[in-house]
Amino acid sequence: MPLLVQKFGGTSVADANKILAAARRAIQAHQKGQQVVVVVSARGHTTDELIELAKEIHDHPPAREMDMLLSTGEQISVALMAMAIQSLGVPAISFTGAQIGLVTDSFHTKARIRNISTERMIQALNDGKVVIVAGFQGIDQDYNITTLGRGGSDTSAVALAAVLGADACEIYTDVDGVYTTDPRVVPEARKIDRISYDEMLELASLGAGVMHSRSIEFAKKFGVPIHVRSSFSDAVGTWIVAEADAKRLGVMVTGAALAKDEARITVHRVPDRPGVVHSLFQSIAEAHIVVDMIVQNVATDGTAEISFTVDAADLPETLRTVENAARAIGAAGVAHQAEVAKVSVVGLGMRTHTGVAKLMFESLAQAGINIQMITTSEIKISVLVDRPSAALALRTVHKAFDLDREAQGVWPPYSVDTRTVSPNRPMQDAENGTVATLSQGMEELVISGAELDETQACVTLFHVPDQPGYAGQVFRRIADAGVFVDMIVQNVSTAGITHLSFTVPREQAELATRAVSGIGLGEVRVEPEIAKLSVLGVGMRTHTGVATRMFGALGDRGINIVLINTSEVRINVVTDLGQGKVAHDCLREVFALNESS
Ligand code: ASP
Numbered sequence: 001m002p003l004l005v006q007k008f009g010g011t012s013v014a015d016a017n018k019i020l021a022a023a024r025r026a027i028q029a030h031q032k033g034q035q036v037v038v039v040v041s042a043r044g045h046t047t048d049e050l051i052e053l054a055k056e057i058h059d060h061p062p063a064r065e066m067d068m069l070l071s072t073g074e075q076i077s078v079a080l081m082a083m084a085i086q087s088l089g090v091p092a093i094s095f096t097g098a099q100i101g102l103v104t105d106s107f108h109t110k111a112r113i114r115n116i117s118t119e120r121m122i123q124a125l126n127d128g129k130v131v132i133v134a135g136f137q138g139i140d141q142d143y144n145i146t147t148l149g150r151g152g153s154d155t156s157a158v159a160l161a162a163v164l165g166a167d168a169c170e171i172y173t174d175v176d177g178v179y180t181t182d183p184r185v186v187p188e189a190r191k192i193d194r195i196s197y198d199e200m201l202e203l204a205s206l207g208a209g210v211m212h213s214r215s216i217e218f219a220k221k222f223g224v225p226i227h228v229r230s231s232f233s234d235a236v237g238t239w240i241v242a243e244a245d246a247k248r249l250g251v252m253v254t255g256a257a258l259a260k261d262e263a264r265i266t267v268h269r270v271p272d273r274p275g276v277v278h279s280l281f282q283s284i285a286e287a288h289i290v291v292d293m294i295v296q297n298v299a300t301d302g303t304a305e306i307s308f309t310v311d312a313a314d315l316p317e318t319l320r321t322v323e324n325a326a327r328a329i330g331a332a333g334v335a336h337q338a339e340v341a342k343v344s345v346v347g348l349g350m351r352t353h354t355g356v357a358k359l360m361f362e363s364l365a366q367a368g369i370n371i372q373m374i375t376t377s378e379i380k381i382s383v384l385v386d387r388p389s390a391a392l393a394l395r396t397v398h399k400a401f402d403l404d405r406e407a408q409g410v411w412p413p414y415s416v417d418t419r420t421v422s423p424n425r426p427m428q429d430a431e432n433g434t435v436a437t438l439s440q441g442m443e444e445l446v447i448s449g450a451e452l453d454e455t456q457a458c459v460t461l462f463h464v465p466d467q468p469g470y471a472g473q474v475f476r477r478i479a480d481a482g483v484f485v486d487m488i489v490q491n492v493s494t495a496g497i498t499h500l501s502f503t504v505p506r507e508q509a510e511l512a513t514r515a516v517s518g519i520g521l522g523e524v525r526v527e528p529e530i531a532k533l534s535v536l537g538v539g540m541r542t543h544t545g546v547a548t549r550m551f552g553a554l555g556d557r558g559i560n561i562v563l564i565n566t567s568e569v570r571i572n573v574v575t576d577l578g579q580g581k582v583a584h585d586c587l588r589e590v591f592a593l594n595e596s597s
């Protein structure tokens with residue numbers, strides 16, 4: 001029998017009428033012959049109010065009691081939802097996280113799911129009931145109540161869809177889908193019809209913010225199709241699906257995102273030796289600080305500049321940590337800028353970055369916006385700008401890629417029957433419908449691959465003035481020459497000058513060099529003998545320390561890192577070509593990847 005998980009957020013269950021409206025949706029699906037599991041959040045601002053109340057009583061409320069307190073918000077919602085459905089004549093039963101055996105680790109207020117027992121839910125579903133489950137909560141092995149972190153009900157819903165093998169997970173919210181960018185900043189933003197998990201991940205933790213990013217990681221890992229839609233209309237929302245189902249021909253960019261509150265730290269003149277980058281990031285990971293962008297450019301005079309960004313709120317602590325670490329590794333000093341923002345464009349269609357880079361950088365230049373740092377992933381280009389220019393930068397790129405117009409391009413057909421289901425999906429035991437036991441914790445970090453690319457060369461421009469327009473000029477010439485660009489790395493400037501490096505197919509390196517030589521940006525150097533290594537996976541962003549493990553493993557083998565760039569779903573480094581194979585083996589070993597990856 002088809003099974004659907006429906007999740008209702010706080011605004012969708014804020015009062016009695018809204019709860020009844022949500023109940024009617026569940027009943028509609030039930031009457032169509034679907035088994036229905038409903039996951040609910042706390043009503044309206046309940047969670048915020050409970051947090052405020054706790055703070056009035058205790059300066060630092062103990063985390064265990066916080067979870068005990070916050071879980072009550074969802075418990076109210078499930079009871080009322082079950083009553084609402086019953087009042088409309090359909091059998092329903094509510095459960096807390098503990099009652100369905102949603103077991104987590106013991107990290108109160110930010111617990112991760114280990115396991116879910118499906119027996120009790122399946123029993124109730126088979127009895128014809130609508131099952132209502134409290135989102136956001138579970139229990140640890142000692143029966144302590146835990147919560148999954150703010151916004152965690154999305155993760156509960158996707159996790160239930162995964163273990164129950166649901167056909168889809170519907171997320172009902174107060175917006176009608178995922179938008180091309182934040183409509184509060186860019187009113188011309190449009191609803192996206194279909195987007196892949198990776199695009200959503202690259203956008204989500206950047207600020208598109210419709211869903212808890214752990215829930216997307218989870219959906220990707222278990223191949224759960226998600227439908228984000230409005231509780232207040234019947235309109236189709238946004239489907240978040242596997243890449244094969246989301247790839248549109250002829251479209252480069254799907255969305256643009258802004259991370260407004262970042263701070264940038266630069267460590268000057270870091271000795272260009274194996275292991276040094278590792279000790280720097282090790283100290284940051286130990287302080288539990290989440291690092292966002294990391295950029296290391298090509299070294300000159302035996303030293304490299306390393307820049308990275310953190311949440312602006314973490315700046316003071318990061319500086320304390322980094323200043324000590326910088327001294328220990330013999331770097332020249334630490335600089336920072338408190339008010340920066342990251343603007344990114346994301347799209348499955350940018351297999352090479354050439355055309356996208358050209359358009360993005362040129363449009364920013366025309367708007368008079370200076371690019372401080374650049375980093376890329378397979379499907380994203382991010383730039384760091386001054387915070388006061390952030391909104392203008394976002395509007396500018398949104399317009400440059402026509403995201404304000406009707407989406408072009410052709411979608412692959414999509415329906416429950418044609419969609420690509422991930423083989424990772426835990427299956428129920430078909431015979432007796434009991435627990436799908438998972439060998440690992442459901443939310444464990446999963447590194448899905450370590451890639452080695454030995455086909456590229458690296459081109460570096462050493463004298464790029466720190467003024468609007470240069471990156472645009474460079475990539476216009478590169479595009480005109482028909483060169484394919486993969487990684488782009490630009491660090492912040494020292495004394496008004498910065499380096500800009502990019503990788504191209506080795507056979508195009510000469511062509512690329514000729515194309516950019518005429519601009520008058522000083523020496524252009526080609527390093528033909530490079531290897532690019534990437535670690536990619538799920539949970540990179542929300543699990544601190546992947547970069548640290550990667551840099552540590554390479555450092556231990558004496559492998560020097562020439563360039564670094566990062567995104568939400570991958571970390572790329574460039575090493576010497578001769579060290580590529582060793583580096584690749586080492587990464588496979590460290591991240592326990594088997595032969596096929
Ligand atoms: N009620 C929790 C919160 O406000 C969980 C959720 O709504 O997803 O963060």
Ligand code: MG
Binds near residue numbers: 154
């Ligand atoms: Mg939410």
